[in-house]
Amino acid sequence: MSAHSVAKGKRKKMTHLFDRGAGFLVVDELDRPIPSPESFSEEQWEFKKVARAFMDREVIPHAKALENKDLNLMRQLMLKAGEQGLLMVEIPEAYGGLGLGITTASIVGEEFSREANFSVTAVAHMGIGTLPVVFFGTHEAKSEILPKSATGEWIGAYCLTEPGSGSDAMAARTSALSTDQGWSVNGNKQFITNAGFADYFCVFAQVDPEASENGRNFTGFVAKMEDGGIEIGPEEHKMGVRGSSTCPVTFNDCGVPTDNLLGKVGKGHRIAFGVLNVGRLKLAAGAAGGIKQGLNRIIAYTSERRQFDKAISEFALTRSKIGVLVVKTYAIESALYRCSGEIDKALEELDPAAEDYGERKVKILEEFAVECAAMKIFGSEMLDEAVDEFVQLHGGYGFIEDYFAEGAYRNSRINRIWEGTNEINRMLIPGTIMRKALKGQLMEIVTAQQALMQELATGQVKLPDYEGIGADALETAARLRRLAVYVMGMAGAVHGTGMVREQESLVGCADLVILSYVVDSAGRRAHQAGDELMGKMADLYAALALDQARMIAQRQLIDLGASESLNMLEPLLRPTTTNVTKLSREIGDAAITAEGYPLKT
Ligand SMILES: Cc1cc2nc3c(=O)[nH]c(=O)nc-3n(C[C@H](O)[C@H](O)[C@H](O)COP(=O)(O)OP(=O)(O)OC[C@H]3O[C@@H](n4cnc5c(N)ncnc54)[C@H](O)[C@@H]3O)c2cc1C
Numbered sequence: 001m002s003a004h005s006v007a008k009g010k011r012k013k014m015t016h017l018f019d020r021g022a023g024f025l026v027v028d029e030l031d032r033p034i035p036s037p038e039s040f041s042e043e044q045w046e047f048k049k050v051a052r053a054f055m056d057r058e059v060i061p062h063a064k065a066l067e068n069k070d071l072n073l074m075r076q077l078m079l080k081a082g083e084q085g086l087l088m089v090e091i092p093e094a095y096g097g098l099g100l101g102i103t104t105a106s107i108v109g110e111e112f113s114r115e116a117n118f119s120v121t122a123v124a125h126m127g128i129g130t131l132p133v134v135f136f137g138t139h140e141a142k143s144e145i146l147p148k149s150a151t152g153e154w155i156g157a158y159c160l161t162e163p164g165s166g167s168d169a170m171a172a173r174t175s176a177l178s179t180d181q182g183w184s185v186n187g188n189k190q191f192i193t194n195a196g197f198a199d200y201f202c203v204f205a206q207v208d209p210e211a212s213e214n215g216r217n218f219t220g221f222v223a224k225m226e227d228g229g230i231e232i233g234p235e236e237h238k239m240g241v242r243g244s245s246t247c248p249v250t251f252n253d254c255g256v257p258t259d260n261l262l263g264k265v266g267k268g269h270r271i272a273f274g275v276l277n278v279g280r281l282k283l284a285a286g287a288a289g290g291i292k293q294g295l296n297r298i299i300a301y302t303s304e305r306r307q308f309d310k311a312i313s314e315f316a317l318t319r320s321k322i323g324v325l326v327v328k329t330y331a332i333e334s335a336l337y338r339c340s341g342e343i344d345k346a347l348e349e350l351d352p353a354a355e356d357y358g359e360r361k362v363k364i365l366e367e368f369a370v371e372c373a374a375m376k377i378f379g380s381e382m383l384d385e386a387v388d389e390f391v392q393l394h395g396g397y398g399f400i401e402d403y404f405a406e407g408a409y410r411n412s413r414i415n416r417i418w419e420g421t422n423e424i425n426r427m428l429i430p431g432t433i434m435r436k437a438l439k440g441q442l443m444e445i446v447t448a449q450q451a452l453m454q455e456l457a458t459g460q461v462k463l464p465d466y467e468g469i470g471a472d473a474l475e476t477a478a479r480l481r482r483l484a485v486y487v488m489g490m491a492g493a494v495h496g497t498g499m500v501r502e503q504e505s506l507v508g509c510a511d512l513v514i515l516s517y518v519v520d521s522a523g524r525r526a527h528q529a530g531d532e533l534m535g536k537m538a539d540l541y542a543a544l545a546l547d548q549a550r551m552i553a554q555r556q557l558i559d560l561g562a563s564e565s566l567n568m569l570e571p572l573l574r575p576t577t578t579n580v581t582k583l584s585r586e587i588g589d590a591a592i593t594a595e596g597y598p599l600k601t
Contacts, residue, residue, distance in 0.1 A: 035341020082152025117243030129156025196245030229254030284379030323588030473523030
């Protein structure tokens with residue numbers, strides 16, 4: 001079965017209330033189920049099957065050639081993926097796609113991640129390379145580009161970064177001067193994925209910079225290779241994902257027709273960052289897929305390799321290590337598909353044919369910017385921890401190229417850098433939440449802060465009473481939420497408008513928010529699924545997260561000069577009674593018995 005046929009009968013009416021981004025910080029009740037892999041539709045599971053079979057059949061057998069940068073082979077594989085309908089998930093039906101949501105795209109991305117080079121190519125093409133056109137292209141640009149993009153006949157690239165502007169993307173110097181036919185684009189872009197063979201480039205430039213007040217009029221365009229004026233520099237020699245194409249791109253009097261303006265002049269940031277939100281979520285899907293793939297292989301290796309007359313997988317420490325990797329994967333998966341599901345529900349309300357479709361879609365993505373950033377950070381860091389463990393569990397063989405762990409270790413590292421570095425993403429989190437609270441869009445946070453202050457003053461912190469599967473994780477999440485809200489409130493009170501310069505404080509607040517979201521998602525998912533193994537995973541992850549959160553909160557409050565509040569916060573800070581050793585071994589054993597990730601996947 002191909003993905004085309006899976007897509008039939010896909011539209012469902014939105015049945016739940018729209019969730020506001022960062023709203024999870026103030027909700028204790030369990031009356032509203034969260035989206036999760038257990039709520040995937042049959043169609044979504046079928047997509048997973050199609051994508052997995054495609055990877056097994058067409059891509060993984062060629063991993064070595066791809067790693068050696070056989071870019072012709074890469075193009076052929078992209079065409080084959082297109083034939084299977086795997087590249088068209090998010091392209092509207094009117095332009096030759098399937099018009100499906102971010103959850104399905106993430107499911108496909110998770111499977112693609114089993115071969116890193118193909119994954120980078122395909123995910124960049126479908127996401128940052130094409131979504132700017134999907135969201136903001138004119139009818140003419142969409143009609144020309146999207147049908148070919150859907151089949152893999154044309155490949156897209158995204159040109160934001162420049163030699164002098166990376167994190168500070170809006171400081172780009174590439175210019176776009178208006179001409180009789182449209183625009184003439186000039187400038188240099190750096191580190192462009194897919195540049196070596198791309199057919200169209202979503203490029204961000206300052207329109208008529210001389211005429212604008214500060215030289216900034218940041219705007220998106222889509223330029224086609226066949227129109228000329230685009231020069232591709234040499235391939236970079238990279239630490240990882242060596243088989244993907246990364247080159248500098250020079251725009252030299254590149255003529256872009258009027259129809260290829262993306263959105264409005266001066267509004268390029270909405271496109272550039274709106275698209276990155278989706279990319280951040282899919283990056284977490286890739287991380288979950290990467291760890292699952294590694295788990296299969298590490299379990300096989302440690303079950304075969306014997307030392308001291310035993311398989312390494314029989315040692316307590318190996319079992320625990322595998323258990324911890326499993327719960328981190330479970331944690332990513334729970335939060336990621338919760339977020340993608342909430343976004344999809346909101347997107348279902350939109351009419352893809354409406355003129356303001358792109359604008360409204362980006363608004364929804366912006367609403368969930370905190371969760372998307374949280375997942376990018378969490379996914380990339382869990383993957384880095386996992387690949388490090390894959391190397392370690394291989395011993396010396398992990399350092400040798402013939403073993404998968406060596407490549408996985410190198411390939412993982414880029415994820416903390418692109419799609420906005422983890423530092424930039426961390427700073428975005430409390431900044432966005434505080435702005436929302438100040439604007440009255442998330443007043444509940446202020447109310448929760450005030451209520452908590454009162455409870456702390458009277459020495460009676462009220463925590464919800466949960467029962468059943470995942471109860472420990474749910475209670476821990478309730479404590480983490482309060483800690484995050486409290487520390488953010490204290491930081492805001494101490495630093496005031498200078499908070500934006502207090503980056504260490506912003507990072508600490510972000511970490512508490514991320515841990516709250518992930519533990520909450522893990523606990524809710526286990527509870528609503530009523531699954532004992534999931535409950536154990538959620539409780540174990542919650543215990544580990546609370547240990548981490550306690551250290552962060554203590555350091556933050558001491559540095560804020562509020563160490564006297566630590567005693568009052570004891571009901572929130574005290575460790576859980578979870579037996580981490582016992583649970584880690586037990587979950588590790590479940591994975592070893594299952595020869596991989598022990599949940600349906
Ligand atoms: C393999 C690869 C593929 C890529 N693909 C693409 C692509 O397809 N399209 C594209 O447009 N870009 C792409 N990039 C670029 C990537 O997104 C950037 O490298 C990234 O955004 C960081 O920018 P930079 O490299 O200029 O680092 P810088 O912005 O110079 O950052 C350097 C360090 O300073 C820190 N820093 C920066 N600003 C601050 C601040 N305000 N406060 C505190 N710390 C700060 C950063 O976190 C980082 O640790 C790719 C990069 C690579 C390596």
